[in-house]
Amino acid sequence: xxxxxxxxxxxxxVALLQAFVLFKANRLLAGTAISVLQVPWLLQIVLPxxxxxxxxxxxxxxxxxxxxxxxxxxxxxxxLLSIISKDLGVNLIARVSPAAxxxxxxxxxTLIAYAGALELQKLWLVLIGVVVGVAMLLFGFFDAISVxxxxxxxxxxxxxxxxRHCQLTLWAFxxxxxxxxxxxxxxxxxxxxxxxSLGVANAFQTIPSIALFALLIPFFSAIARTFPLLETIGIxxxxxxxxxxxxxxxxxxxVLRGTILGLQSVAEAPLEAAxxxxxxxxxxxxxxxxxxxxxxxxxxxxxxSVSLIGLVSLSxxxxxxxxxxxxxxxxGSGAIDxxxxxxxxxxxxxLLVNSLMRGLELRLTPHxxx
Numbered sequence: 001x002x003x004x005x006x007x008x009x010x011x012x013x014v015a016l017l018q019a020f021v022l023f024k025a026n027r028l029l030a031g032t033a034i035s036v037l038q039v040p041w042l043l044q045i046v047l048p049x050x051x052x053x054x055x056x057x058x059x060x061x062x063x064x065x066x067x068x069x070x071x072x073x074x075x076x077x078x079x080l081l082s083i084i085s086k087d088l089g090v091n092l093i094a095r096v097s098p099a100a101x102x103x104x105x106x107x108x109x110t111l112i113a114y115a116g117a118l119e120l121q122k123l124w125l126v127l128i129g130v131v132v133g134v135a136m137l138l139f140g141f142f143d144a145i146s147v148x149x150x151x152x153x154x155x156x157x158x159x160x161x162x163x164r165h166c167q168l169t170l171w172a173f174x175x176x177x178x179x180x181x182x183x184x185x186x187x188x189x190x191x192x193x194x195x196x197s198l199g200v201a202n203a204f205q206t207i208p209s210i211a212l213f214a215l216l217i218p219f220f221s222a223i224a225r226t227f228p229l230l231e232t233i234g235i236x237x238x239x240x241x242x243x244x245x246x247x248x249x250x251x252x253x254x255v256l257r258g259t260i261l262g263l264q265s266v267a268e269a270p271l272e273a274a275x276x277x278x279x280x281x282x283x284x285x286x287x288x289x290x291x292x293x294x295x296x297x298x299x300x301x302x303x304x305s306v307s308l309i310g311l312v313s314l315s316x317x318x319x320x321x322x323x324x325x326x327x328x329x330x331x332g333s334g335a336i337d338x339x340x341x342x343x344x345x346x347x348x349x350x351l352l353v354n355s356l357m358r359g360l361e362l363r364l365t366p367h368x369x370x
Contacts, residue, residue, distance in 0.1 A: 004118065005057055005066055008111030012050055012073075015104035021081070023088050024095040027146065027335050034084075035101055042080055046105070049073050053112055063119035070113030074129035077105055078136050085144040095146040095337060147344065150337040154326075162345060164321035168312045169349075172244055173305050176251030180304075181297070184259025194260055201253040209250060209311060213318050216242035243312075243320035250311055251304040258300020262293030295365045302357035309350045313342070 019033030020042065036042050049069060056065040085096040110126065117125040142148050151158060187194040204212070221237030235241040266289050274284045313324030326342030329335075 002057060002115070005053070005112050005115040008070070008108040008115065009050065009053060011104045011108030011111065012046075012053075015101045015108065016046075018101035018104060019099035020101040020105075021084055021088070022097050022099045024097075024146075026093045027095045027150070027337050031095070031097075033099060034088075036105075039084070042084070045076060045080065046073075049076065063116045065116070067113050067116030067120065067125055070109050070111070070116060071125070071129045073109035074106060074113060075132050077102065077109060078133045078141070081145070082136065082141040085142065088144075092149065095149065096144060097146040097337065146337040147340045150335075150341045154338075154341070158326075158341065161321060161323050161325060161342075165309075165312050165323045165346070166349070168240070168243060168247065168315055168320060168322055169305070169308050172247035172251055172308050172312070173301075175244065175248040176304055176308075177255050177301060179248065180252050180255025180300070181259050184256050184297075185263065187256075188260050188263035197256060198253075198260070201256050204249045205253055209246065209314055210317065212246045212249070213242060213314065216245055217318065220245075238319040240320050242318055243315035247308055247311055247315070251308050254300040254303040254307070255297075256300075258297050258303075259293070262296035262300075263289055265296060266292045295361060298357065298361040298364065302354065302361065305353050305357055306350050309346060309353060313346060 016036050018035060020036045020039070021034050022031040023034060024031040036046055049072065053066065053069045053073070056062050056069055059065060081098055081102060088094065088096045110129070113129060114123070114126050117123050136142060143152070183197055187197045207215075217237045220235060220242050224236040270288050270292070271284060274288050279287070312322045313327060316322045316324035316328060323342040323346055327339050330338030330340075330342065
């Protein structure tokens with residue numbers, strides 16, 4: 001525990017020498033870095049908390065104290081960021097964003113709180129600081145932060161792109177999962193089919209995703225010209241059709257590999273026992289092979305779902321929409337706030353889906369093979 005707490009303190013120490021916030025007169029100008037040391041009242045709050053944490057490492061009831069001080073520092077950072085951003089962001093043009101110092105202090109405070117919660121064996125206590133931060137965000141305490149300013153300027157467009165991003169991810173996941181599982185079941189007992197299918201799926205992974213998007217544009221354009229009816233339902237050179245095709249091909253490999261490896265990894269002993277009991281091939285597959293292969297299959301599905309969330313951001317380049325549009329327009333105009341408006345929700349979506357798939361894997365895995 002002490003090592004984790006000392007690592008958190010080291011992060012906080014380095015943070016004092018870094019910029020706490022970055023102030024810009026508008027979102028395109030270079031910003032002015034403001035460190036904790038440049039704001040006396042900020043230093044008078046943060047420094048005593050850090051000294052109390054150092055002292056807390058040497059007392060008997062350090063677990064509770066470290067958790068309280070770490071969580072208190074997290075909440076104090078959120079409050080201080082809110083105050084500074086409102087003081088500096090006096091007009092709608094100005095931009096204030098948390099800099100490296102804030103993030104290092106937040107990481108350090110989280111590690112300190114985690115060290116205390118770990119010794120108390122109640123890791124959920126770390127979430128209290130996070131919950132407070134989310135609550136402050138929802139109640140408008142961070143409205144003066146640059147990313148929130150960008151959000152309010154593009155609120156309707158933002159939620160449309162979030163919906164489109166989720167729709168593209170879901171459809172690509174369903175298509176690659178159905179195709180990968182079906183092909184994996186067929187190939188698992190056929191070595192030649194297994195080698196060829198994995199080889200083809202691997203070949204698609206070697207093609208850069210942007211290049212594959214570009215290669216499919218003339219293909220779907222030719223199809224749309226040949227069959228005008230398809231164009232009326234949205235199948236054309238740009239848009240959803242080439243995007244979904246590319247995403248499905250990229251998401252295929254983890255599902256296919258997981259299904260094949262999962263089914264092939266089932267030991268022969270339970271299969272022989274099932275045959276001895278008179279099970280037919282279908283019963284053996286449903287009651288023996290499938291349950292025992294579920295952990296590896298679900299791992300492939302998890303990898304596919306998380307990777308697709310990131311890959312969907314590229315679909316905006318061919319007019320399919322998604323949060324990638326904010327990222328690329330932000331990069332083109334040098335507006336980092338707009339880049340973050342697209343990147344942060346993608347990160348949150350990936351973390352949520354990863355946690356959901358982990359929970360699903362734990363729930364569906366038979367107790368005997370966990």
